Amino acid sequence: MEQTTYTLDQDIQDFISNCMTLEHPESYLIAVLHKVQGRYGYLSEKHMDEVAHLLQVPTSTVFGVATFYHFFRLKPAGKFKISICLGTACFVKGADLVLDAFKTELGCSLGDTTSDGMFSLEGTRCLGVCALAPVVTINEQVFGNVKPTQVSEILNKMKEAKVEA
Numbered sequence: 001m002e003q004t005t006y007t008l009d010q011d012i013q014d015f016i017s018n019c020m021t022l023e024h025p026e027s028y029l030i031a032v033l034h035k036v037q038g039r040y041g042y043l044s045e046k047h048m049d050e051v052a053h054l055l056q057v058p059t060s061t062v063f064g065v066a067t068f069y070h071f072f073r074l075k076p077a078g079k080f081k082i083s084i085c086l087g088t089a090c091f092v093k094g095a096d097l098v099l100d101a102f103k104t105e106l107g108c109s110l111g112d113t114t115s116d117g118m119f120s121l122e123g124t125r126c127l128g129v130c131a132l133a134p135v136v137t138i139n140e141q142v143f144g145n146v147k148p149t150q151v152s153e154i155l156n157k158m159k160e161a162k163v164e165a
């Protein structure tokens, strides 16, 4: 189906057009998706369609890449962005159990946002504060040595403190 109008900002369209002049333009897909997410905060279905069309790759490829990498999000982030460090030091100290506790408390999975739009859950690479492992950040706030049993308390604190994004 021919698509002639795009909702992506012009500079992103220009970036993709420039990629199309280079060898193997499809190899810039991840870079393009980073730009789109950086601008809009997440990858909407419409934007992924437009990227596929402009970069001349199948929509299924774009969707496949967007869902494969945990740093891409397919929904707008919540008011509180919860990032669980999944780096080696944190993982060894039980980050997976902390993540499970957040999933259970929030009723949402990694890369997802709660239905009230309050919390989103994402994994992140090493944050460079391994001595505090396992580490969780919520917006700009850092929580170290987090235990699964503290998750409920942390979430309540966020709700009460109304920490700003």
Ligand code: FES
Pocket: 085, 086, 087, 088, 089, 090, 091, 125, 126, 127, 128, 129, 130, 131, 133, 134, 135
């Ligand atoms: S591995 Fe989590 S802060 Fe380094």
